[in-house]
Each structure stands twice: as structure tokens, then as C-alpha cells.
Amino acid sequence: xxxxxxxxxxxxFRGQFVxxxxxxxxxxxNELGFNDINAERRKSPSEQIVPHMGPPVLxxxxxxxxxxxxxAILLYLGRKHExxxxxxxxxxxxxKIIADTDDxxxxxxxxxxxxxxxxxxxxxxxxxxxxWMVVFEQTGxxxxxxxxxxxxxxxxxxxxxxxxxxxxxxxxxxxxxSLRPLLDETAPSLAALCDRIAALPEQKKLRIKSDxxxxxxxxxxxxxxxxxxxx
Amino acid sequence: xxxxxxxxxxxxFRGQFVxxxxxxxxxxxNELGFNDINAERRKSPSEQIVPHMGPPVLxxxxxxxxxxxxxAILLYLGRKHExxxxxxxxxxxxxKIIADTDDxxxxxxxxxxxxxxxxxxxxxxxxxxxxWMVVFEQTGxxxxxxxxxxxxxxxxxxxxxxxxxxxxxxxxxxxxxSLRPLLDETAPSLAALCDRIAALPEQKKLRIKSDxxxxxxxxxxxxxxxxxxxx
Numbered sequence: 001x002x003x004x005x006x007x008x009x010x011x012x013f014r015g016q017f018v019x020x021x022x023x024x025x026x027x028x029x030n031e032l033g034f035n036d037i038n039a040e041r042r043k044s045p046s047e048q049i050v051p052h053m054g055p056p057v058l059x060x061x062x063x064x065x066x067x068x069x070x071x072a073i074l075l076y077l078g079r080k081h082e083x084x085x086x087x088x089x090x091x092x093x094x095x096k097i098i099a100d101t102d103d104x105x106x107x108x109x110x111x112x113x114x115x116x117x118x119x120x121x122x123x124x125x126x127x128x129x130x131x132w133m134v135v136f137e138q139t140g141x142x143x144x145x146x147x148x149x150x151x152x153x154x155x156x157x158x159x160x161x162x163x164x165x166x167x168x169x170x171x172x173x174x175x176x177x178s179l180r181p182l183l184d185e186t187a188p189s190l191a192a193l194c195d196r197i198a199a200l201p202e203q204k205k206l207r208i209k210s211d212x213x214x215x216x217x218x219x220x221x222x223x224x225x226x227x228x229x230x231x
Numbered sequence: 232x233x234x235x236x237x238x239x240x241x242x243x244f245r246g247q248f249v250x251x252x253x254x255x256x257x258x259x260x261n262e263l264g265f266n267d268i269n270a271e272r273r274k275s276p277s278e279q280i281v282p283h284m285g286p287p288v289l290x291x292x293x294x295x296x297x298x299x300x301x302x303a304i305l306l307y308l309g310r311k312h313e314x315x316x317x318x319x320x321x322x323x324x325x326x327k328i329i330a331d332t333d334d335x336x337x338x339x340x341x342x343x344x345x346x347x348x349x350x351x352x353x354x355x356x357x358x359x360x361x362x363w364m365v366v367f368e369q370t371g372x373x374x375x376x377x378x379x380x381x382x383x384x385x386x387x388x389x390x391x392x393x394x395x396x397x398x399x400x401x402x403x404x405x406x407x408x409s410l411r412p413l414l415d416e417t418a419p420s421l422a423a424l425c426d427r428i429a430a431l432p433e434q435k436k437l438r439i440k441s442d443x444x445x446x447x448x449x450x451x452x453x454x455x456x457x458x459x460x461x462x
Contacts, residue, residue: 044365045362045365045366045368045369045370046365046369046372048369050327050370051365051366051367051369051370051373052366053331053334053359053362053363053366063320065320065323067320067323067324067327068327069326069327069330069331070330071302071326071327071329071330072323072324072326072327072330073323075322075323075326076319076320076322076323076326079319079322079323080319088307088310088311089294089296089298089307091306091307091310092296092298092303092304092306092307092310093298093303095300095302095303095306095307095326096281096298096299096300096302096303098302099300099301099302099303099333100283100284100300102330102333103284106337106342110345111337111342111345114341114342114345114346115345115346128284131276131284132284134275134276134277134282135276135282135283135284136282137276138276138277138279138282139276139281139282141277142282
């Protein structure tokens with residue numbers, strides 16, 4: 001019997017945050033196909049496994065519990081598998097990192113594809129993307145990241161905050177390699193952390209499987225095409 | 232000495248979630264003016280009280296701690312003032328409610344004003360807004376909301392989940408009263424919960440103060456004008 005079932009489209013994007021944590025804790029999980037995810041998504045909320053608007057949804061079979069929303073899934077897994085800080089301040093900063101991540105994902109996809117990128121709009125956005133990198137870098141630096149004695153990011157035991165920050169910036173720059181020099185230049189400690197986390201054996205295995213399953217896709221759809229055309 | 236300082240624009244929108252919780256726990260707090268918030272927002276992240284892209288930011292003076300992002304602030308206050316459920320499942324569902332709320336706020340403002348509403352787009356959006364109401368209603372109903380013995384929403388002691396759900400739907404329908412019949416019809420238990428929470432003495436006081444300070448504004452700006460034109 002598998003530990004978890006994950007409902008998420010066959011692309012990295014929001015699903016990869018959950019997969020990274022599941023891989024790290026050595027959990028087994030099943031992923032459903034596009035049709036099953038879509039069928040669940042279109043049900044009346046009263047009939048859904050958890051009332052939700054869209055994936056990701058995670059089922060924890062051991063606890064017979066389902067929850068939607070990336071932030072909620074990450075907090076749940078973090079609590080269960082002891083990947084969260086044990087004080088209220090660093091726990092809140094972990095949630096801040098997750099919420100910042102969600103904002104970056106929305107902005108990079110122009111709100112899940114509500115608009116398409118033009119070269120001029122992408123150029124106008126670049127300073128803000130750079131500022132987001134600095135926000136993450138500085139959040140880490142204030143908690144010891146650069147000295148490799150991090151207490152929030154880059155701790156001895158990788159945490160939900162580490163997986164969130166590194167899946168965001170690492171996966172994005174893996175899939176859009178021309179953005180990697182910008183990350184190296186703007187947020188060198190964060191870039192180094194992305195590499196350290198990506199080098200963990202379970203993360204390497206996940207990367208190979210994801211590359212096989214999803215190819216170059218990041219968020220997919222017209223918005224990815226629009227993003228690729230300007231990046 | 233005041234307990235907290237809140238950086239948020241002088242409108243309800245995201246700030247009202249924080250204000251509702253602060254009012255409930257009887258905390259004292261100071262709010263800064265537009266110029267101070269903007270000055271802090273424009274600083275280099277390395278010089279900000281907490282690296283952030285925009286408000287809300289909360290400072291807890293007792294702990295000399297600052298954090299940005301509504302979700303992080305609500306979790307922090309919930310932990311500190313014991314307004315969170317004590318099991319991982321309901322805690323995760325609380326985070327789900329906060330994340331769902333954030334999605335609704337983004338959608339209602341067309342992603343913080345990235346686009347403006349047209350009557351046709353608003354009509355096309357209404358079924359989705361209604362579905363969001365059902366998602367909240369059903370999330371509550373599965374945990375006893377209708378029987379007034381809620382274990383997630385509508386518990387004996389109002390929680391972060393209650394304040395989040397009721398500030399979202401209650402404040403929105405206070406400021407756009409023509410949406411209230413839709414809420415009553417679509418999500419009657421949620422609508423009743425909004426009224427019960429709004430009737431708490433501290434929430435009534437906050438409502439009077441906010442109405443005095445902000446008038447009819449909800450999110451303000453061009454996007455509010457665009458929303459008022461279609462609703």
C-alpha cells in the first residue's frame with residue numbers, strides 16, 4: 001500500500017514542492033492521470049475528497065485525510081515528518097517563504113495564464129523578479145545561510161523552507177537555464193543552497209524521474225509557450 | 232507601549248484579517264500611514280524590517296519579531312494566542328482556508344489590478360465566485376458547521392479559520408451588499424457564521440472604527456472602481 005496519493009498535473013510547477021518533500025521523507029506515493037484529476041476537480045465540492053478549486057490535493061492514506069492547497073499540504077507534511085522549525089517565529093517565516101513562492105509562481109505565469117507575456121512586459125518585470133530573488137536571499141542571510149550555519153534556510157536537516165525555496169528557484173532555473181546566471185549573480189547563497197539540496201540522493205532521483213516524465217515542461221500550456229518566447 | 236505595529240494600506244482587504252485577530256485577542260496595535268508603509272516597501276530587502284515585496288507586515292514588539300505575508304501573520308498570531316486547532320489535520324485545513332481566501336482576493340481584484348473588470352467578464356466569473364462560496368460552505372459542513380458544533384469553522388472559541396472565512400465573505404458582502412443575497416443562497420451556514428462572528432463585541436467595535444477610517448473602500452484603487460462598476 002502506498003503512503004500518499006497526489007492529484008497534480010503531469011508537470012513540475014506546484015506539484016514539485018510536494019514531490020520533493022515526499023521523496024525526501026522516503027514516502028511512497030501514487031499520482032493520478034490527467035482525466036482522473038480533472039474529473040475530481042469538476043465534481044461538486046460536496047462530493048470532492050476535499051472541497052477544492054484545483055490541484056494539488058494530497059491524500060494521506062494512513063490518516064484517511066485529504067487536503068488541497070500547496071501551502072496546506074507542505075505544512076501538513078512538515079508537521080507529520082518533522083521538517084518544520086520548533087518555534088513560532090521560524091514557523092511563521094516558513095509560511096512567509098511558502099506565500100512568497102506562491103506570489104512568484106503567480107507572477108511568472110501572469111496569474112495562471114490570465115495574460116500572456118510580451119517581450120516589453122518581460123523586460124519590465126525582470127527587476128521585480130530580481131527583487132524576489134533578493135527577498136529570498138536576504139531572508140536566508142538573516143538566519144545564517146551564508147555561513148552554512150542556517151537556522152531557517154540551509155539548516156543541517158533540510159526543512160520545508162529549504163525544499164520550498166529550492167524547488168522554486170532551482171526548478172525554475174533548471175527549466176529556464178538562461179535565468180540561472182541572474183540567480184547566481186543576484187542571490188549567490190540561495191543559488192548554492194539550490195545546488196546542495198538538488199544534490200541530495202533522493203532529490204537527484206526525483207529530478208531524473210521528473211525529467212523523464214515531464215521533459216522540459218515547467219508550468220505547461222500557452223503561458224509556458226509565452227514565457228519561453230520572452231525568456 | 233503597544234503590542235504590535237501593522238503595516239497595511241488604509242483599507243480593509245488583506246489588512247482586515249490581521250486587524251480582526253488583533254481585536255479579538257485584545258491586543259493594542261499601531262498602524263502606520265501611507266508614506267511610512269511605502270517608504271518601508273521601497274527599501275532594499277537587506278534594509279527592510281523583514282525582506283518583503285509588499286504589506287501586510289506585522290511587528291510583534293514583545294518578541295522583537297517581524298513577518299510579512301497574511302498567511303504567515305495569521306499563523307503566527309494563531310500560534311501565539313492559541314487560536315489554532317491542536318491537531319495536524321485541522322491545522323492544515325486552516326492553512327487551506329487561508330490559501331483559498333488568498334485565491335479569492337486575487338481573483339476578485341483580477342490579480343491586484345493586473346486587469347480591469349468588464350461586465351461580460353464579471354458575468355463569466357460569477358459561477359466561479361459561487362463555487363468558491365460552496366467550497367468554504369462545504370469545508371465547514373464536513374466539520375459540523377451547520378449543527379453549530381463546528382470543529383473547524385464555528386467552534387465554541389472562534390479560531391483563525393473563523394476570522395479568515397468571515398472577514399473574506401463578511402467584509403466583501405458588507406462592502407458590496409448586492410453580493411450578500413448570493414452568499415445567503417449559496418452558502419447559508421457560512422453566511423450565518425459571518426453574522427455570528429461580526430456580532431462579537433470586539434468585532435463590532437472594529438467594524439465601526441474601520442467604517443469611519445476607510446468608508447466604503449474594500450481594496451481601493453482603479454480595480455475597486457472597476458469592480459463597483461460591474462457588481
